[in-house]
Amino acid sequence: MLQGLNHITIAVSDLARSLAFYTELLGMTAHVRWDAGAYLSLGDVWFCLSCDKVAPGRDYSHIALDIAAKDFTAFVTRLRQAGVTEWKQNSSEGQSLYFLDPDGHKLEVHCGSLQTRLNALKNKPYSGLVWL
Numbered sequence: 001m002l003q004g005l006n007h008i009t010i011a012v013s014d015l016a017r018s019l020a021f022y023t024e025l026l027g028m029t030a031h032v033r034w035d036a037g038a039y040l041s042l043g044d045v046w047f048c049l050s051c052d053k054v055a056p057g058r059d060y061s062h063i064a065l066d067i068a069a070k071d072f073t074a075f076v077t078r079l080r081q082a083g084v085t086e087w088k089q090n091s092s093e094g095q096s097l098y099f100l101d102p103d104g105h106k107l108e109v110h111c112g113s114l115q116t117r118l119n120a121l122k123n124k125p126y127s128g129l130v131w132l
Helices: 015-023 069-081 114-123
Strands: 007-012 029-034 039-040 043-051 063-066 086-088 098-102 106-110
Touching: 007 015, 015 029, 015 039, 029 043, 069 098, 069 106
Parallel strands: 007 043, 063 106
Antiparallel strands: 029 039, 039 043, 086 098, 098 106
8 A cells, every 4th residue: 555655756967956956955955976866855755866868847747845934935035046947926825936946847835735725725616626
């Protein structure tokens, strides 16, 4: 039986650049690096950078990172001062900033949880929403 997410791996074109982005700018913890990758963590999430040909999608698929509301504004200011590219404007519950990593992977920093999203849907349901 599945127990949860094990890890997230993304392809990167420049390991040093991505390692700096994810540790220095986003604050992930680095554990090890080798010629073709690195293992990081963010809370209990294991995150792997793997050197490979990068081909981010053009769809809405993205990785959302959790942040406390009290830290959101300062964190967003830091990202914008670093010149990150924003790829979408937030239109859903909770504060969010949608941005790209150095290889164009879509990321989001978000204040909220599944429960806050479900609560918001009670007041403003998506088209065709069915509660399961």
